Amino acid sequence: MSLGKLLERIIQLVPVLLGVSLIVFVMLALTPGDPVQIMVGEQAITAEQEAELRRDLGLDRPLVERFFLFVANAVQFDFGQSYYHGRPVADVIAERLPATIELSLVALIVALATAIPLGVLAAIRKNSIFDRMATVGSLLGVSLPGFWFGILLIMLFAVHLQILPVSGRIGYASEVLTVTGFLLIDTLLAGDIAAFGEALRYLLLPAITLGLPMTAILMRVTRTSMLEVMRQDYITFAEAKGLPRRRVLYRHALKNALIPTVSVAAIETGSLLGGNMIVETVFGWPGLGRLVVESIFLRNYPLVQAAVLLYAVTYVLLNFIADILYTVLNPRVKL
Amino acid sequence: MTVLLEVTNLRTEFNARAGLVRAVDGVSLRVSRGECLGVVGESGSGKSVTFSSVMGLVRSPGRVTQGTIFFDGRNLRDLSSEEMRAIRGRDIAMTMQDALTALNPALTVGEQLAEVLEAHDETLPSSGSARRAAIRDRSVEMLGLVGIPSPDTRLRQYPHEFSGGMRQRIMIAIALACRPKLLIADEPTTALDVTIQAQVLELITDIRERLGMAVVLITHDLGVVAEHCDRVMVMYAGQVVEEGPTDQVIGQPRHPYTRGLLASIPRPALRGQPLTPISGQVPDLVGLPPQCRFHSRCPLARPECLVEVPMRDAGPGRRARCLRLEDVE
């Protein structure tokens, strides 16, 4: 990757972030509900106290001024104080981030590990019963609402069969020293295999729920590109060489067929961010998604703004990674 | 010379939207050991499908529906897919019509060469490192054989790093790697410029003589056939219409279609003369009635030609599918 291209990407990021900030700012301003009112709640306070609170939070200034102030601070990585935590927004987000990243990564792994074999199988058994079932399944996968599917899983595995926990991140019994914030890693660092298993059990349902639409999409992409690749001359030539079928399928066909799958996976990982908000709420997962949802309800402006910026950066980054993966997997394209 | 490949009454059909396409209809042919058979015919006459059928590589919606394919004493149509796989690449090798798309873009040339040796070569040592070294030596040798300079570094490169002519030669190197008894070369020279064309053909002929391998050379170029092939077979609309020793067929074509083909070649001696290509179109292969397929374009056609015409003797070692052979002489 040339330095110029990297720089180009970073420069492209500037208008994106500005635009996203502006949109979120305007949307929050247009949303009915006042952070001060929500904070105060039922308590009786004087108009003076209220004005003071408003001044403290900077909400007394005009919207335009507030926006430029936000941008000026954000450029210096200062996103202000969370109204509710009394701590810098950045700290609060950093605390919640590992749970979300862990959930997303496991969802990604689950999606890749199921979508690729299913897609390949659907392609080599094109038009079979399996292929048709996979088609219907993937259609359901993209169209089922995440919260509904999540609740279904909870009812089946947690309530009815009682083999998996209902919600949360890990049982209170397992207290593990926080090193990375990723429970799967921290439990292993502590050498606590039981806690690791426990953490995994908590992860399973939310990860499946979160990964479902992605699994469906990746399966379709893999199937389509596998079918496309299987029609190519180089596959016929590989067969003409008398190679074992396994080798033709996995070394010759799949290696090419995975190029689109991997690129789409990288881009779709961005859509996990949106799914996170729903899934984390349904499963009581203490991550960023749930924090953002709560913050929106509480009109915790600084936190929402910072989180949305983070989402935007992640999105652009994932697109960038998709490009890099594409070039890495495809020897014809030069970096 | 003993017979290596004998195809009898082969029929290959495609279940297309327009109906059943009989791409190959009643083709019989014979290739002796060490011999070179040229196969010519207009585009769509069924040359590639005939030899894909021999290789057992016809894909759905296509199917071989009739005939026998005896190779080295065995009917290939009776073999299991695993037995067929063992023959492909080892005993019968093929190069594809389009060299630019025949090599896998995601694998190095070295890997694509090594894997065919890996799949078939029983003389390789079985231990890991000795085996790898032997495969490497053989790969370098094969690339050298087809005239790729500095083969050891080239093995690590991907197909897109080679020119079209070089890819053609790499494909030939892969096909020849296991010293097959029969090489099917499907238009090995199209898409190459004239000098490289000559080099590639020289290469095939040279290796054929050295290995005693038989070659089926599919081509549009009768000049190529004249120079390299012992016998030639002319195909039209899924059938063989004429077959015999090259010099005789080219010197004295008996079938009106072969005459038309020969007349359509630009010959240096006739430069400046207008070409006389055969007028008309190849018939649609869907639902063809059982009659001479060339009659609509044939200058000699008569009402009695509207019957099914068998291959007929047309001189020593020659056959042609025409009722009016006697009138042509």
Ligand SMILES: Nc1ncnc2c1ncn2[C@@H]1O[C@H](COP(=O)(O)OP(=O)(O)OP(=O)(O)O)[C@@H](O)[C@H]1O
């Ligand atoms: N996949 C397919 N589906 C339907 N018909 C097919 C298919 N492949 C080949 N055919 C039919 O088989 C006929 C013969 O094709 P083939 O490729 O053997 O011609 P060819 O003589 O090799 O021509 P060319 O000189 O252009 O390579 C075609 O005209 C086409 O109608």
Ligand SMILES: [Mg+2]
């Ligand atoms: Mg062809």
